[in-house]
Amino acid sequence: MSRMRITCAAAALLASFIVPGIAHAASKQEMVDLLKAVDDRQRNQGDWRSMIYMEQKEKGKVDVAYEALVFRRSQDQKFIILFSKPKASQGQGYLRIDKNLWFYDPSVGKWERRTERERIGGTNSRRSDFDESRLAEEYDPEDNGEAKLGAYTAQVMTLKGKPNIDLAFPVLKLWVDKESKNVLKRQEFALSGKLLRTSYYPKWKKAYSESKKTDVWFPEEMRFYDEIEKANSTLILVKSVDMKPLEANQFTKAWLESKSR
C-alpha cells in the first residue's frame, strides 16, 4: 500500500513536470493563433476610408481637437491622414509610401520625412493606431493567463518584438476579449521596461468589406493614457468607415497637395 502510494506520488510529481510543459507549448501556439485572429478580424485586404476625431488633453495646456480623414490601402501598406480641423491644421497631412512617412504642411508647401513613431498631430497617438493590426507579424506572444476586465473575461498576453524588426514599443501587454477576440486593453513598454502608455478600446464595430467578402472589425473608440505624464490623454473616435476602392492615384504627394489647397 505504502509502495503504491509512493508510486502514485512519484507519478503525480512527474506529471506535474510534464503536463505544464505540454500545456505551455499548446498555450504558446494558442496565443499565436489568437494574435492572428485579432489581426485578421481587423484586416480588410483592400482600401479603407474613415473620419477620425481626436481630442488631446495635456496638463497645463488647452485641450486640442482635430478632425481628419484616414485613407489606407492594405496591398502595399499605403496610408494617408488628411487634417480638416482645426483651421490651423487644415490641409496638413501624413503620407506613407515605400515604408517612409512624410508630412506635408501647406503653409510652407514642404514635405518632411518623419519617423514611423511620429506622434500624430502632436497627440499621444501614433500612425500605427490608425493602421491595420500586424501584431502577429511583429511580436511573439507569451501567455499571462486570464483576467477579468469589467464584465469581460480577457486573455492576457505579453508580446515581445521579433528580432530584426524595428518597433516603437519592444514590449506590449494585451488584454483580448476571450469571446469576441477584440482587444480591450493594451499597455506599451519602453526598452527600459517602464510603462509608457495604456490604451483602452471600449467600443468595437464591424463593417462589411467587399474586398474581404466578410465583416471587418474596428475600434470605434480608443483612449490613450500617458503613463509617464499622468495627466495627458488622447481620445480617438473612428467614424464613417467606408471600404470601397479608392482612386488608383490617391496615395501620392500630388493628390495630398491638391486636397490641401
Added chain:
Amino acid sequence: MTNLILDFRIALRSLFQHRRRTFFLVTAIAGVTGLLVLLNALSTGVSDTMIRAATTLSSGHVNVGGFFKVTSSQSGPVVTEFAKVAKVVEQNVPELDHWVHRGRGWAKAISDSGSMQVGVTGIDIKNEPDLRRVISVVSGRIEDLAEPNTMMVFESQVERLKVKVGDAITISAQTNRGAANTVDVRIVAIAKDMGLMSKFGTFVPIDTTRALYQLRPDTTGVIQLYVKPKFVPHVAEIAARMRVTLEKAGYLLMDADANPFWMKFQTVNREDWTGQKLDVTTWEDEVSFLTWTLKVISVLKVVLLTILIAIVITGIMNTMWIAIRERTREIGTLRAIGMQRGGVLRMFLFESFQMGLIGTVAGALAGSAIAALVNAAHIRVPLSVQLFLMSDQLHLAIDVSALAKSVFMITAITTLAALYPAYRAARLPPVSAMSHFG
C-alpha cells in the same frame, strides 16, 4: 628736424592761445573716441561671453560630429569608433590644446509636476575642467555627475519642471532604431542660467546617453576640439583643413553647413544614405542662430562711427577755415620772416594732430574707465537680452590693440581733415596776407 620741432611748438602754443576752441574740439574728438571704445568693448564683450558660453555648453572651437543612419529615415547624432577619429584629429591639428567628447541627444524630461523637451548632453565630468570652471552651480555638486544616472539642469528648467536637487526625472526618447526608451535620473546640480542655451540644455553622464539611445561604449555624439588661444580666430581654416584630412583618412563627410547639429536632422533624414557620415563645424556654426547679435552690433558700430567721423571732419575743417581766416595776418607775418609754405602747412597739420591725439587719448581713457565701472557694477541685463548675450550681466571687454587702433584712426582722420585748409593757408601770398583785415 629743428624746423619740425619749432613748427610743432608753434602749433602747440597756438592751441593754448585758442583754449575755448581747442577745448570744444578736443571734447568732441574725445567723445567720439570714447563712444567707439565703448562700442568695441561691447562687441568684444558679447563675443567673448558668447565664445565662452558656446564653447562650454554646446561646442568646442572646432567640432567633429556627425550622424549615423540605421535606415534612410532614421538618424542619430552619433560618431562611431570615436577613438579612431580622435587619433586622426590629434595627429593633424598642431593647434590643438585638448579635446573632449560628448554624447548628443534630444529627449523629453518629465518630472512629477511638468515636462519639457531638452537637449541631453552626455559628459565625462572628470575630463571637463572648463565646464566646471565656467558653470556656476547654485545648488548641488557638479562633481556628482560622475555617478551614473544623474543630471544637471539650469535654473530656468527648474522653474518649468518644479524640481530640486535630489528629485527624480524620467528622460524619454527614441533610440536610433526608433524604439521608445526611458532612463530615470536624479538631479544632482542646478546651474545658474547662461542665456538661451541653458533654456534647453542639460548634462548627464555619457553612459546615461548611451543607455538612453542604446549605443555602444565606443560611440559618442561629438568630438569637441579646443585650440590654443592664439588660434581661436583661425578656427574656420582649421575646420576646413580637418574636413580634407578626414576625407583622406577614408571618412564620409556631410556637406559643409554652417548650422548647429540639431538643425540638420531634417536635411539628413531627407537624404538617402545609411551608415556613418562625419560633420565638421566651428563654434560659430553651432551658435549661428545667435551670432546675428554680433553682426547687429558691428553694423551699428560702423553706422555710428561713419556719422560721428563725418561730424568730426566737418567740425575740424570748419574750425581750421575759421582759424586760418582769423590768423591770416599771422600767417603773412610768419611767411615774411622766412617761414616756408611747408612750414605753414605743417603748423596747421600739427595743430590738428595735437588736438586729435589729446582728444583720442582722453576719449580712450574715459571709455576704458566707463567700461571698467560698468563691469564693476555687475549690471544685470533684461531677460530678453540675456537669451542672446548668454549671460545675465553686461560685460564690456577692452581689447588693447583695438583701443590703439581707435586712437590711431581718429587721430589720423583729424589730422587729414586739416590737410586742405592747411594747404590753402600755405598758398596765401605773404603781402596780401599781411594786409588782410578781418
